Amino acid sequence: MFDQLTRLAQDRSPLGRAELLSTITDLFVSAGCRVDEGICRLYSDIVGHLLPTIPYHEQSEFAARIADLPTAPHDVVMGLARNEIALAEPVLRYSPVLSEADLSELASELAREHLFCLASRQPLGEAVTDILVARGDSLLSRVVTSNTMARLSTAGLARLVRDASGDAALGETLARRCRDGGGSDNVVPFQLRPEGETRREPAPDGGAVVLSFAERWPSTPAPVPAVASVIDAVVSDERMLEVAMLLADHASLPVDLVSRLIARADPTLLAVLCKSAGVSRETFARLVTIRTERCGRPPAQNAELARLYERLSAAEALRALDLVRDRHVQGARPA
Incomplete structure (x- = not known):
């Protein structure tokens, strides 16, 4: 492990920095509740040094990983909460490190999307x-x-x-x-x-x-007002989180589930959600473009997605949505 860390420390490329942070985070997580204040402070310093140097999608993955970690350094979590929405969202939703006082402070100062x-x-x-x-x-x-x-x-x-x-x-x-x-x-x-x-x-x-x-x-x-017309309005400002909330409310599904469906590589369920809500072809195309830009998806498939959306009927979308709801309900039942 020491040799691996030494090798990674010498690699100053963004991906090398990302692998170094991931490896150190593995060690920190494996310590569990044995993490003392000194180790926590040292890990926080390392995160502060490495996180800004790694690719943005790696920063987002780091935020998602640390979101539900009860031993995560408080200053790291607060820093992520105040960061761009892709980094802030998982810790704002799930981090057990944030106290009621922290949440009140953040609620008083954060932007609308947060x-x-x-x-x-x-x-x-x-x-x-x-x-x-x-x-x-x-x-x-x-x-x-x-x-x-x-x-x-x-x-x-x-x-x-x-x-x-x-x-x-x-x-x-x-x-x-x-x-x-x-x-x-x-x-x-x-x-x-x-x-x-x-x-x-x-x-x-x-x-x-x-x-x-x-x-x-x-x-x-x-x-x-029809949900489709409201989505038309918020998409024009690229307010994707609000789009997810509107679609979730219309589909009677949890917001975090709909957010994951929108972000996943296969866009079929995004098409189902939008078609069932009556979203226009033009608005769906705009959603796909924003998703492509934010998630790093190849834009070549956008035209094919537009044709798929045109062929998808509202009745087919509603049937597919019923299946998604059924799977969600079954998955939520206690074993």
């Missing part, structure tokens, strides 16, 4: 959701509300209810959360009442607040 990653983190405390709801727009509020492991404070829920008075899609998401149990043990799900304006009432046990407001969202959702 906030979507935080909003889908599980679990998520009230302090963080309060900041996300205060800083975000309707789409971010829907992601927070859809996260059943995100606790909502009374103040946060009240703000969401006020915002939902002018946003049918958010109102339906709130209603669905309450029908499914709310996801917060300290907030009684609000009740939809046909006769009253928004008001507050003491909860039966005196420990929470019931929020009641006019029944704007019956069991049949109010008409909302």
